[in-house]
Structures are given as structure tokens and as C-alpha cells.
Amino acid sequence: MSLTDPRPPRQQLEHLNSTGCCIKYIHGKGRGVFASRRIPAQTVIEISPVLFFSKEEYEAHGRHTVLDHYTFVWKDGRMALALGLGSLFNHSQVPNVSFSIDPSTESIRYTTARAVEADEELCIFYGHKLWFDPIDVGMDEHPSGRDNLDTVESLENWGGLLGVIGEPLSESKGGDVAS
Numbered sequence: 001m002s003l004t005d006p007r008p009p010r011q012q013l014e015h016l017n018s019t020g021c022c023i024k025y026i027h028g029k030g031r032g033v034f035a036s037r038r039i040p041a042q043t044v045i046e047i048s049p050v051l052f053f054s055k056e057e058y059e060a061h062g063r064h065t066v067l068d069h070y071t072f073v074w075k076d077g078r079m080a081l082a083l084g085l086g087s088l089f090n091h092s093q094v095p096n097v098s099f100s101i102d103p104s105t106e107s108i109r110y111t112t113a114r115a116v117e118a119d120e121e122l123c124i125f126y127g128h129k130l131w132f133d134p135i136d137v138g139m140d141e142h143p144s145g146r147d148n149l150d151t152v153e154s155l156e157n158w159g160g161l162l163g164v165i166g167e168p169l170s171e172s173k174g175g176d177v178a179s
């Protein structure tokens with residue numbers, strides 16, 4: 001993972017989507033998704049179509065490549081890669097973005113879990129089994145704190161996996177995302 005952005009600053013903001021997300025480099029994390037302006041709570045900021053790999057194809061090829069940083073297990077056991085901005089959301093213990101799996105459109109929908117200020121990084125929760133040492137700013141300052149994130153009452157402000165569209169929330173909330 002490259003730690004510095006080799007490109008001039010102008011190009012770092014090249015990708016700006018219609019909901020105000022842009023890409024920046026963060027020392028120690030690589031690229032990440034940032035808010036270019038204030039984004040209200042519960043705003044759909046990205047819908048990423050998913051590319052699938054069979055388990056066999058993934059075992060033989062994908063997992064020996066950089067794809068291993070980006071893929072995760074889909075509902076039916078296939079390996080999945082989020083296209084669009086989906087693969088660039090970094091991990092946080094106090095994420096400000098929630099996401100839902102939509103099997104009917106084979107996509108992932110990302111929604112702000114709270115109001116996000118301009119220049120804040122937009123992060124999701126990958127799960128409890130990380131394969132890297134996370135850098136996480138903001139965990140101590142977050143009003144809800146980590147301890148409150150496991151209750152059904154706090155789901156409204158939960159940033160992380162909200163569930164599978166069409167299924168009850170409680171069945172999949174908080175699941176691990178990455179492979």
C-alpha cells in the first residue's frame with residue numbers, strides 16, 4: 001500500500017462524485033474517501049456495483065494478489081469486490097458511514113450514519129478481524145463511543161454493516177466485511 005500520493009494536489013481531487021465524495025491520500029492508510037462539503041446524516045453517498053469471483057477462482061488467483069486487500073465474502077459464499085468508491089472506504093472503529101448489501105441489484109449502498117463535515121474522512125467498519133494495524137482518529141471524541149455501538153437502539157447512528165436489504169436488521173448488523 002503506497003503511503004504518499006505521487007500526484008500533484010490538483011489531481012488528488014479529480015474524482016468528485018455528485019454527493020460530494022472525493023479521494024485523498026492519508027499517510028499510513030493509502031487512499032480514502034473524504035467529504036468535499038458538509039453531508040447531512042442518512043444521505044446515500046454511494047451505490048457500488050459488485051464484481052464476483054467464485055471461491056475456486058479466488059483461491060487459485062485472487063488471494064495471491066492485491067485484491068486480497070479489497071475483497072470480502074458475499075452472502076452466498078462468493079468473493080466480492082465493490083466497484084466505484086466502495087473499495088476505497090477505510091476502516092474506523094467509530095465509522096461515520098453505514099452500508100447495506102442489496103442482493104437484488106448486486107450492489108452495496110453506503111449512507112452517512114451522522115452529519116459529516118467538509119474534509120472529514122468517510123469510514124466504514126470492516127469487522128473485528130483486521131489484517132493490518134489500524135490508524136483511527138476520532139474514536140475517543142465520538143459522542144456515542146465504542147461501547148454503545150452494539151445495541152439495537154444505536155443502530156440509527158451505527159456506521160458499519162447495517163444489513164441485507166430485504167432481511168431483518170438484527171440478523172447481519174456488525175458482521176465482518178473483509179475476507
Ligand SMILES: C[S@@+](CC[C@H](N)C(=O)[O-])C[C@H]1O[C@@H](n2cnc3c(N)ncnc32)[C@H](O)[C@@H]1O
Pocket residue numbers: 001028029030031032069070087088089090091092132133134135136
Ligand atoms: C479496501 S482498502 C481501502 C482503500 C485503501 N486505503 C487504498 O488506498 O486503496 C483496505 C486497505 O486499506 C488500508 N486501511 C484501511 N483502513 C485503514 C486504517 N484505519 N488504518 C490503516 N490502514 C487502513 C489497509 O491497508 C487495508 O488493507
